[in-house]
Amino acid sequence: MSPRARVLVLNSALGPLDYRVPHGMTVEPGSIVVAPLGPRQLLGVVWEPERMPSDAEVGDNRLRPLLGVADVPPLGDALRRLIEWTADYYLAPPAAVVRMALSSNAALEGARTATEYRATGHVPDRLTPQRAQALERIGDRQGLIRELATIADVSDAVIRGLVKVGAIEGVEVDIDSPFPLPDPLHHVPALSGDQRAAADRLVADVAAQAFAPVLLDGVTGSGKTEVYFEAVAEAVREGRQVLVLLPEIALTEPFLKRFHDRFGCEPVAWHSGLRSTQRRRAWRAIASGQALVTVGARSALFLPYRNLGLIVVDEAHETSFKQEDGVHYHARDVAVMRGKFEPCPVILASATPAIETRQQVAQGRYAEVKLPGRFGAAEMPAIAAIDLIHEPPERGRWISPRLVQAMTETLEKREQSLLFLNRRGYAPLTLCRTCGHRFQCPNCTAWMVEHRLVRRLACHHCGHVMPTPRACPECQGEDTLVACGPGVERIADEVAALFPEAKTAVVTSDTIWSPAKAAEFVGRMEAGDIDIVVGTQLVTKGYHFPNLTLVGVIDADLGLEGGDLRAAERTFQQICQVSGRAGRGEKPGQVFIQTHSPKAGVMQALVTGDAESFYAAETEARRDAGAPPFGRYAAIVVSSEEQAAAQEIASLIGRRAPEVEGMHVYGPAPAPLAMLRGRHRYRLLVHARRALDVQAVIREWLGALEWSPKVRVAVDVDPYSFL
Missing domain, CATH: 1.10.10.10 (Winged helix-like DNA-binding domain superfamily/Winged helix DNA-binding domain)
Structure with missing residues (x-):
């Protein structure tokens, strides 16, 4: 009898398929193969039949033969178990998860x-x-x-x-030339007593070569990177691979520089900005085990590491680790599971850990290593709230007099300032003062944002852009369009008017879209070529500028809008992080938070520095509401280009919702973003007790229903976006 192979082909609509292995061809679980499907040829991965049941058994005489095997190592057992777990937990087709592991088609070709x-x-x-x-x-x-x-x-x-x-x-x-190998002894830093104790603990975990999730909890500027670099050095000494996950592509370049200073070469980078040849070289070096240290965005988590000895999730609290398209996974949680399957230690580094992570520590599932103070002579900045009701900015302006005065003094001392507003563009809304017309995206339920630097109106959800018109399209009135509210570009204009001699830089994802642009920004800051930075959340983390001594938060209340269950926590984290940019050297720092609610709990916690009381209150509120981490949420989003079709299927799903003890289904209702990228959206929210296997319930519930191919039904387990 001819040997058979069960293959998971890269087609999410299909389950696993059986093929015949031709004489002379050798495959094993994890082998990457080329399989025929009708007239097409698809990539696939050989899987264990007992772990990937097939819907239909086919006789050997009817099997089609495999066409080839890629000249790369098979996907390892740990990665295959991770793929299975991710598909099961996030209710995603296994093929969609495998596709993330095979993220470079060029890497599967021969030497080039x-x-x-x-x-x-x-x-x-x-x-x-x-x-x-x-x-x-x-x-x-x-x-x-x-x-x-x-x-x-x-x-x-x-x-x-x-x-x-x-x-x-x-x-x-x-193009597959080897990467330089890091030298653990290139530049060994002098650590403080707290840092050395923390580093020794992490090094011991790496040496033990066992699963050990650890929260590295250190205030901003405490030297968390230098501490976990010692664990990286230990893994490199043992010849094992390391993965460091960063939340933003813009953080890659500063990290590469710090890594080079410590280890004498750059690590292997993995992010969306790489060319095809660079992705190929990195993928093959990782798969062969030659690449010892990889730093990358969340997608680097599914690469085929041959001998993984350590995973680091830097800024582990960041919500950008949650993927909002395709497979809705959270990289922080999947990183912990990969560490379990490998097995290897996982370090979650953060100055403001998520409540979910803190709860894992409280339950004893994660260890905790704390760095309570800043490194060396640096001290935490002084933080003060500016009550915008009693100290409002001048009419038509957004920066209060006290903050303007502080900026003036900072410039006189030849030090740098940072103004933070988490809103890109010039203004979030443009309307006609004559007829009231508002510019809305034709594809989304969202306003068009004015970007005055490029003279465009843009939708930040679908990317639709249009030139800023001279006249109102509704009433044809000229010079009647007015910008409402501030974005960073508008704040930069105000800064230019207040301080015409100062050198100002606007830092957002529109201006820092690649590691090279980030490196240019860092170089200008270090050279003193920038006096005032106006930026979004892109500048809240990862940067170390010793001459930056003043931080001003323009609208601290902005993140509290929208009713998100994590709104207060996210606001606290974001402002803590941006505050941490001030006074990181020997010069003292100060932070001013402009708010209309200075007595709100989150603002009081920021000013007093009492993070523990804030987190205790937030945790208790979550416990009372049965919200994560004490309960489970799952969102079911139904979308279609035809509103009636989306509404019909959403209603069907709602009517067929099972009655399960400890589970409630809310909706369907139009999603807050009722239209996104031209598709009408309806949403159901599942709220369940923690112990309930909500995935099994949803799998059986939706599996019994049918809908038109025109309608998409997406499930988001543990959602972070409620839009």
Whole structure:
């Protein structure tokens, strides 16, 4: 009898399929194979039949043969168990989770070379200004034509012209060349007593080579990165791989620099900004075990590490670790499960741990290592609230007089300031003062946000953009459009009017969209080329600027809007983090929080620094409400381009909701974002007691229903967004 292989193909609509293994081909669980499906060829992964039951058994004589096996190591047992767990817990098709592990198709091809280009030293006879600029800026760098053109700020044609005249030459390179190996002894830092004690504990966990989840809880500026770097060094000494997860791509570049200073080379980076060849090289090096340290966004969690010895989740409280599209997983929680399957230690580093993480510590499931004070001479900044009712800004302005005075004094001392407002663009709403017309996104239930720097109105949900019109489209009135409310661009305009001599930078995802842009910003800050930063949550974490001594929070109440169960916690975390940017060196820092509710619990906790009382009150409120981590939520979102179809299926799901003790179903109702990307949305919210297997209930409930392919039904277990 011919050997069979059960294959999970990368098609979420299909379950596992059986294939015949041709004579001479060897496969094992985890092998990545090419399988025929009708006239197409699909990638798939061989799975154990007993762990992935098939809907229908097919006789050997009817099986189609596999077409090939990728020349890469099989996906390991621990990764396959993680894929199964993620699919089961988050109610996702296993194929959708496997797709995240096989995130570089190019990596599955054989050995490859590429042509890169470098300067030869020859100066062409015809040296135009653009050619001269290109040769000067390229220097001894090497790269693809597009990369060199970007470095030189010229067109591709200029680089190609230099190739033709011999000033630049092509070089064949192996695109899978090995990455440099970190040196644990390159620059061993001098740690404080608290840091050394914490580092020794984490190093011991790595040496034990066992599952050990640990919360590294340290105030901003306490040196958490230096502490967990000692655990990284121990794993590298043992020849084991390390994964460090960061919540934002913009944080990658500062981290790479700190890592280089400590270990003498950069780690392997993994994020959406990589080219296909870079992703291929990284994936293959990780799969072979050659890449010892990887730093990346949440998607790096599913890469096929060969010998994982440590996982670090930096800024572990960050909500951006929750994936909102596709598979709705939370990288912090999945990281803990990967550590369990490997097994290896998992370090959750945070200055403001999530209540869910604190509860795991309270129950004894996670260990806790604390760093209570800042490193060296640095002290925590002084924090004061500015009551906007009694100390309002001048008419038409958003910065209060006391904060303006503090900024003036900071500039006089040649120190840097940071103004924080978590709202991109110039203004969140544009309307006509004559007829009241409001600019709304045609695809979403959301206002168009004015971005004055690029003269565009943009939707921050679907990305739809349009030029800012001169006249109102409703009444045709000219010069009648008015911006309502502030965004960071508007605050930057106010800063320019107040301090015309100051050098100001706007830092948002619109201006810092790549690690290179982040590196440029860091370089300008360190060189003193920026006096005042106006930024969103992008600047609240990960940056260390010793000369930044003043932080102003423009609208501390903004995050409390919307009725989100985590609103107060998230506001506390965000303002704590941005406050932590002040006074990180020897110079003392100060923070001013502008608020209309200075007596609110979250504001009082921020001013007094009494985090424990705040968290105790929030935790008790969650316990009383049966909210996470003491209860379970799951959202069921029904969407369709046809509103009637979405409403019909949402109503059907609501009518068929099972009656289960300890579980309540609310809805259906139109989602707060009733239309998103052109699709009408209805939402049901499942609230269950903690011990209930809510996934099994939802799986059986929805599995008994049918709906048109035009209707999508998405389940979000442990939702973080309630829009």
